[in-house]
Amino acid sequence: MTEFNVKGRYTDRYGRSHNFRLISDSSDRRYIEDLVRAQYPAKDVFINIVNQDFSWKITFKYLLE
Secondary structure, eight states, X not given: OOOEEEEEEEEOTTXXXXXXXXXXXXXXXXXXXXXXXXXXXXXXXXXXXXXXXXXXXXXXXXXXX
């Protein structure tokens, strides 16, 4: 199954900003926002990066050679 790396930040009820990094099964930003709100006391969520991690494929390729 495809996994996506997600980086962003959220603000709490006091207006303080916190960074987060997580792995999601979906790249849908609304799904990710709900996931962040379930894990953290977030008032606002700002998603900066959603990408796939290809480093394991590169490592596996070199192991086969």
